[in-house]
């Protein structure tokens with residue numbers, strides 16, 4: 001079945017939690033690279049992509065809606081327009097696959113939700129989007145379960161390493177370098193000289209080639 005994926009995207013000064021390793025221009029390019037990875041999987045899954053952007057943006061394979069209000073207000077504006085099932089999927093799920101997305105949209109429940117690490121929400125599939133409202137930030141996973149209960153929705157909580165890995169902090173880049181073979185986001189990190197390092201305690205970290213660093 002054919003569904004619309006709504007992808008919130010902030011093209012200007014995104015991913016500020018990565019400022020310790022990427023400057024603004026690099027964060028913008030990195031956010032675009034992750035978006036490409038997400039759009040490729042969304043399209044491969046059979047869904048269409050609509051970007052809900054904070055600023056004007058162009059993409060050959062996606063519709064664009066520019067909404068300057070906050071993330072939740074923008075999503076809730078969009079959900080109110082839907083007369084059919086809707087998928088909300090974040091633009092920083094660099095590892096997501098088409099198969100993961102199909103798992104979500106094939107749910108037999110009223111809603112399928114993917115938690116992000118640390119209490120967030122990485123994706124929500126809603127069969128009746130008009131009843132629901134988004135409440136991202138904070139422990140949004142718990143908030144979304146509460147809102148689903150208020151709507152009397154049956155809920156499928158999807159356990160997926162790839163979809164639960166949103167890329168927010170420097171440590172998250174490790175996952176792209178390890179699991180992101182063939183991904184635009186991994187190519188981009190490698191082009192900046194970002195690579196894996198095992199620290200003195202045996203933990204995997206990322207390091208950036210000092211010669212290529214422009215911070």
Ligand SMILES: Nc1nc2c(ncn2[C@@H]2O[C@H](COP(=O)(O)OP(=O)(O)OP(=O)(O)O)[C@@H](O)[C@H]2O)c(=O)[nH]1
Pocket residue numbers: 007008009010011013014015016017018052053054067069070071074090091092168
């Ligand atoms: N439409 C819209 N999308 C947003 C907004 N803020 C963030 N996003 C998108 O929502 C998703 C999750 O956002 P975050 O993980 O907080 O990303 P971010 O705001 O770029 O990162 P930080 O500055 O590190 O918090 C990503 O797909 C962002 O591109 C917003 O105000 N409006």
Ligand SMILES: C[C@H](OP(=O)(O)O)C(=O)O
Pocket residue numbers: 116118119120121122135136137138139140141166168
């Ligand atoms: C938008 C927010 O993302 P995070 O700050 O967890 O990346 C959330 O998932 O509620």
